[in-house]
Amino acid sequence: MRVHKATKVTCAALVVAASLSLTACQSDDDGGTGQSAPSSAATVPSADGGTQESSGSGSGGSSSSGKTSGGQNAASGTGSGQSGGTGGTGGSGGSGGSGAAGGLGKCRTSDLTITASDATVGGDPDLTVAVQFKNRSGLDCTLSGYAGVDLKTNYDPVSAKRSGEKAGTSVLKAGKSTYFGIHYPANKTGGTGVRIMGLLVTPPDETRTVTLAWPGAPSLPVTESGGDPITVGPIGSAGQGE
Incomplete structure (x- = not known):
């Protein structure tokens, strides 16, 4: 057990x-x-x-x-x-903007339509041709002083002298015109004189010249002393402008 x-x-x-x-x-x-x-x-x-x-x-x-x-x-x-x-x-x-600050530009030859017409008034001692500058640029521009004027002849060119009138500056608005006059003596010699073949116009301060047909009397008198000078008035001196 x-x-x-x-x-x-x-x-x-x-x-x-x-x-x-x-x-x-x-x-x-x-x-x-x-x-x-x-x-x-x-x-x-x-x-x-x-x-x-x-x-x-x-x-x-x-x-x-x-x-x-x-x-x-x-x-x-x-x-x-x-x-x-x-x-x-x-x-x-x-x-x-600086260009805008410069004000209006001068009228250039390319800005102008230049034409000439007979503007002689009966009774005047000298004959007159009026030259028109019309602004075709679309912009206002300025003109001042005298244009350059030469008459083409069958001899040498004849340059017009300034009349001496005071020349100011004017604004030629787009589409408007201004005028100046060319004064020259009548040929009363009875001869053919010096035949005028054309007119050369240069706007103030420009070098580009425009050639126009001569609308005045056909000749200048021939004189020994040179005769009366051809004179040109300042811009705006002829016509009413438009």
């Missing part, structure tokens, strides 16, 4: 030991799992770290995108700068 009891005790001890051993195994498994869990936890941070790196790469991409965005801003800034430059150019369009 003692032996049987001892066997029971031994078996009980073995069962306890087995339980302990099983518990230990489970503890080891749990410990392994615990180790695995840290390992898994290490993996997760690592994965997170990878994600963070990936995210960091993504952030880098974002940063790169930010740089791109910054680059775009810089391009936009450059564009603004260029735009500002354009504004400067617009400012320079303000130099056109």
Whole structure:
């Protein structure tokens, strides 16, 4: 009976030991799992770290995108700068304002339609041809002083002298006209005299000359002393203007 009891005790001890051993195994498994869990936890941070790196790469991409965005801003800034430059150019369009500050320009030969007509009035000692300047430019312009006048003849050209009248400055409006007179002596010698072949007119302060048909008497008298001079009046000295 003692032996049987001892066997029971031994078996009980073995069962306890087995339980302990099983518990230990489970503890080891749990410990392994615990180790695995840290390992898994290490993996997760690592994965997170990878994600963070990936995210960091993504952030880098974002940063790169930010740089791109910054680059775009810089391009936009450059564009603004260029735009500002354009504004400067617009400012320079303000130099056109300087042209406006210069006032009206002088009438050029190309701005004028120039014609001549006989304007002799009966009873006058001298004969007269009136020269018309009509502004065809579309813009107002100014004229002052005397025009240059030469008569083409069958000999040498004959230049008209200024009459000495005071010459002012006048505004010739677009489409309007002004006149001046050429005064010359009549040929009363009974001879053919000096034949007049044409009229050369140069507007004041211009170098371009216009050649016109002569509308007056056909000749000038020939005299030993040179005779009476041909004279020209200042701009605006003949006619009413229009």
